[in-house]
């Protein structure tokens with residue numbers, strides 16, 4: 001078996017064949033996947049029957065696993081999956097769908113907004129790896145947007161305008177935009193805004209991308225409504241159909257995306273039925289902007 005990658009979209013997204021991710025990979029295979037990520041920013045693998053331990057072992061080929069603490073409203077003792085796994089399912093510990101008014105479900109609806117994982121952390125995520133253990137019975141596609149192509153298509157004046165801008169990101173802002181505003185003091189402290197550059201340069205390819213997310217709540221030094229109008233405008237630009245690819249999940253798909261170069265969102269699905277999706281996240285290595293002192 002040799003690893004090969006076929007493009008699924010004119011700008012980004014590759015489909016990988018010829019590798020079994022349940023087994024330890026050799027250095028050449030890891031290098032080929034990293035190179036594919038640098039080029040395509042999203043890679044799709046089919047028929048990868050991973051368990052949690054195998055998924056975490058595969059993830060560690062690309063860096064440290066991010067500590068998921070502070071990224072949701074699930075309380076200690078409520079977790080369905082082991083440490084190191086992000087539960088992106090609609091399930092409680094009993095493996096049954098969460099009730100319609102369950103706070104965790106309402107919080108997770110924020111995943112239907114365009115975002116980049118962990119942009120609300122001072123050191124944001126590198127890759128996310130999402131394993132489809134059980135797809136939704138209807139709906140539930142994940143859409144990806146290529147933020148490099150979006151940047152390249154900006155006019156020169158807008159490129160100059162965004163070049164030095166710093167945004168504040170928080171889960172409070174993305175959830176607040178859906179009307180999820182009741183947070184405990186502990187959650188407010190965990191969701192304290194962090195600063196991120198609006199433009200990032202990929203360390204290997206040198207390609208420049210817009211670093212957008214629904215977690216953005218303002219641009220540092222701007223009046224807030226002006227900032228949010230501009231961010232909304234940039235987001236509309238960046239998510240136009242030519243920059244977007246929709247992934248329709250099959251059981252045992254694994255999709256990896258680079259959060260530094262893409263945004264994503266899940267589309268509505270029938271969540272009275274189980275949808276079991278499990279994510280591992282590769283931590284980033286450096287902040288994108290200087291933080292305000294605590």
Ligand SMILES: [Fe+2]
Nearest residue numbers: 111115116117
């Ligand atoms: Fe996400």
